Amino acid sequence: MNEARPDPAVVIVEDEPQIRRFLRAALGGQGYRVHEASTGADGLVEVASRQPDVVIVDLGLPDMDGLDVIRKVREWSAVPVIVLSDKVAALDAGADDYLSKPFGVGELMARMRVALRHRARVSDGAVESMFDIGDLHVDLAARRVTVGGAQVHLTPIEYRLLVALVHHAGKVLTHRQLLSEVWGPNATEQAHYLRVYMAHLRRKLETDAARPRYLLTEAGVGYRLAAE
DSSP states (O other): OOOOOOOEEEEEESOHHHHHHHHHHHHTTTTTTEESSHHHHHHHHHHHHHSSSSSEEEOOSSBBBHHHHHHHHTTTTOOOOEEEEEEEHHHTTTTOOOOSSSOHHHHHHHHHHHHHHHHHHHHHOOOEEEEEEEEEEEEETEEEEEEEEOOOOOOHHHHHHHHHHHHHTTTTHHHHHHHHHOOOGGGGHHHHHHHHHHHHHHHHSSTTTTTTTSSEEEETTTEEEEOO
């Protein structure tokens, strides 16, 4: 007889009581086990002791910068971290995603689903070889990309860019992260490379490149491959 899996746990590190109440109600109503901390120091203790499935961190904490909380967590844990901010620095410090205040329950739950899927993949040690959304199908093992069943021919750089997004599907990747992963660490300031090749990918993969459905822009931050 299979044992029932426990509900996923989340640690909220947020000093504003009204936001903690909102998150507690929204997440608790969806079956999450919610643990809270109002300071960075207490948040680190909660993360270490609770071993949560997801961590939500506000950057404006009273005792320490939320970026330092993320960096300290990253020293010993790969748990998905969602920041309540739109700062690129948080993503480059190791956060997995962000939410800009104010945000709604639907947006929050979508980010949580992506974070849990990412954690499951990391825990299983598996890299999925297939990615599908809408008419877009990517077979990583065969290095084959199709749209509506028709094969799409990509250049090596276009393919590497798409693969980077597929590996982090649903998560926002900063310009710096994508440049480093696709072109190497010496190209992290060459944002024009990314704009040019993203435009190429959209023309090949999107029905309307001006209104992309799959390859989404996170203004001032980077790009996200839609996952649902």
